[in-house]
Amino acid sequence: MNDHEFLRVYDFVDRLRTPFLGVADVEDEASWRMVHYIMRSELEGYPVTMSKLALVSGLSHGTAIRRIQDMIGKGLVERRPSPDKPKSFTLHPTEELTTLAVNYAAETKALIAEILGGRGTEEHETNYYFGAPRRGNPVIPPINLLKSRVTEGVELQFLLNDDNYFAAMRNMWSDFRNNLASARSFKLVHQNDLYREGLANGQRSVSAYDIIAIDMPWLGEFAGRGLVMPIGDMIRESGINPMDFHPSIWSTTTWQRVEYGVPIYCTIEVLACRSDLFDGAGLALPRTFEEVISAGRTFHNSSAERYGIAWNAARMPLASSFMFFLGCCGQTVLSIRRTPTGYSTENLDRQHMRPQIDSEAALTVLDYMHRLLEIAQPGALDAHWDDSCAVFLKGQSAMGYVWTMRAAQFEAEVRSAVKRRVSYVPQPSGPGGTNTSPIGGFLLCIPSNIDPKRLPLATEALAWMASREAMKEHVKNGFPVAPRFSVSADPEATGRSQLVRFVGNLGNRNLLRNWQRPPVPFYTDMERIIGEEIHDALSGGKSDRAALKDAQNRLDRIIDSTIGV
Structure with a gap:
């Protein structure tokens, strides 16, 4: 569970608790206020003082101080010297409190998904994602993919690298409200295993995956062996515009002047x-x-x-x-x-x-x-x-x-x-x-031995995954991916991370x-x-x-x- 998902769950619970106080007087309300405040402040980088945490609790000052001292004594909160003020200190959650808080968020997430997302109690909470509230212009998933899964039970299979970007991509697909896919559809493996499984998949009569990720430098080998499909014509028909990608990044999709994939993210x-x-x-x-x-x-x-x-x-x-x-x-x-x-x-x-x-x-x-x-x-x-x-x-x-x-x-x-x-x-x-x-980074490719009946859906999925809207959604969640000029120039995207701005600036200055x-x-x-x-x-x-x-x-x-x- 990353910071963004953790905070969404906790904000939901915090809003949910307020009307409940009108039904019953919950004795641990002060503890909840303090835990919520100190965890949020830690994640967002705001200093927490003894007096501020006491004020947040809603208790009288003396009672609040005793409650905080009790939390320190139990190993839930620790004091650290303040870097700005000599002889002062700030309060921070300990590793024990952090673990307890994350576990509670996971349990809450599962309950919410069961009630609101149509997820059964037998499905583990890691198989879906607690997404952000849908405001403004939401990222609309491919209609044909959603229809195929609901009416025909067809679920695309992905072989991807085990990193935080592809984990976020899996989260977008497995958001508990859209039922577009489950986390089981995504096989995320270590880079060495990704290479070996990609080669092994090419030896099968029919591919076990509809889309695979390959490390950019592997393209010559995968293309030379005929393991991935040339997709230049399909790329243009899908609406992907190569001119929206930095030339150095788009060039990673070609081997001997033939296009075999789409750059899903670049990393520098x-x-x-x-x-x-x-x-x-x-x-x-x-x-x-x-x-x-x-x-x-x-x-x-x-x-x-x-x-x-x-x-x-x-x-x-x-x-x-x-x-x-x-x-x-x-x-x-x-x-x-x-x-x-x-x-x-x-x-x-x-x-x-x-x-x-x-x-x-x-x-x-x-x-x-x-x-x-x-x-x-x-x-x-x-x-x-x-x-x-x-x-x-x-x-x-x-x-x-x-x-x-x-x-x-x-x-x-x-x-x-x-x-x-x-x-x-x-x-x-x-x-x-x-x-x-x-x-560096990865290309999304379609295996050359894919079942022909699944090729149209795979092409549609590839276009959506590499779309401006999907990439922008990842950038908004803190991932410094900027292969598209239109994303790296978007103020909403670049304003959230110095890394996004840094990578975008390198691309604009042609330094990649x-x-x-x-x-x-x-x-x-x-x-x-x-x-x-x-x-x-x-x-x-x-x-x-x-x-x-x-x-x-x-x-x-x-x-x-x-x-x-």
């Missing part, structure tokens, strides 16, 4: 910085490799569990980091075509798919990575994306390389210790390079890049090889030069076996 890897720490130290936000290291050394204090940077250096994320950092030095991992504005992954041939890893720029990148480890959290060489994000979320690091989609947690998570304390900058540059903003991870047919093998070799160098198993040379030679052999000599 950026450097997140604790603005309160940088301001307190009088430091500017870093723009170069050297400034990152210098700032990290300033803040790093491992004995106090405060680290210069939160970094994911396990093998798989390490491969992406290497390719991104190489781009920050002005070089690509493959010999793709150079253009006036960078590089192009369009219409790649054998000549432009040769590795160029064994280089001086790559040595510079490895030197930077070694120094990052010195200021990173313990165990960084085993950390994946979620691990490093959790370190930053707890307030234990001054900086963190992070995808913007994951960074949304910094403001949205109930337990975030860094709310309203984070600023973002494009990836800092290395020698000879620029501040690049590498694009997709060439750091070229979508070649051997991408996953390339990612695996780079991750293994760079990890060996950072862990001391090999010298830097040996690791780069071995990566170059191994990749040469893979490319020769994939595309021919």
